[in-house]
Amino acid sequence: MVNLFNYIEKESPVHRLSGASKFALLILWMLAAMLSFNTPFLLILSLLSLFFFRLSHIRLGEVRFMLIFTLVFLVMNNLLIYLFSPELGVDIYHSRHLLFTIYGRYTVTQEQLLYHLNVILKYTATIPIVILFVATTHPSEFAASLNRLGLNYRIAYGVALALRYIPGLVSDFQAISLSQQARGIEMSKKESLFKRLKAASNIIIPLILSSFDRIEVISNAMELRGFGKHKKRSWYMSRDLVWEDFAAIALGFILLFYTIFWTVWNGGRYWNPFVA
8 A cells, every 4th residue: 555644653762752742843843944045954954854764763665655756846846946947046146156058048057056955955854854744643643732732623633534534545546446457447557648547537436436435424423422512622642741752842943943043143044155
């Protein structure tokens, strides 16, 4: 089964953190990475994110689909940036160090390469942390954590249901696809892309109908149990914050504070090695 937004049960220091602390660290970490174009700082964040990924004991093969999707998006993002703005780095850093010219206005400068490096570092600094949060946080514990942070428990439970539903949706898609192929519908790489897309459309209607059935079953079960009747609810998987959780939250605030401090001190978000 494709591992897409799915909890992976392991025994690791990252798994033992509360969902509330991981969610807070995720938000603070992403803000720090997205607001900054300080290349050395982004490099440190990238190394830290890879260290935490290794600390979680999650193997690359277990999150292969998300990594491939991210890599494709990263390549497309950098390609489109260069196609539409081949000298965006020159405009940002207010200098021009030409390396060579490809054709016409498509030149390669040190400034443009530095900007693309920053974009890559932003991905490597944030994507592993996002994957870690999804893969190491149980949906029920995540819902309890969101409620602990002040979010209404109805909304928190809805988010948890969505995270639970996505892996089931992928599983249903694969099951319907196999059943359609057993009936003689060819969906392999032997067929053209158009025929494969046309064959895939035969999966959509059964998938939608099965999704409606699942939604109805869950809705009826929640209604019969009186979900939403009271203003508060208890949680089976709620965790109390321990010192590791406070350390994780403190790390997030330190990173965000450094980003804001450096931006104010530097007079801008961009680290510019081209200015003496």
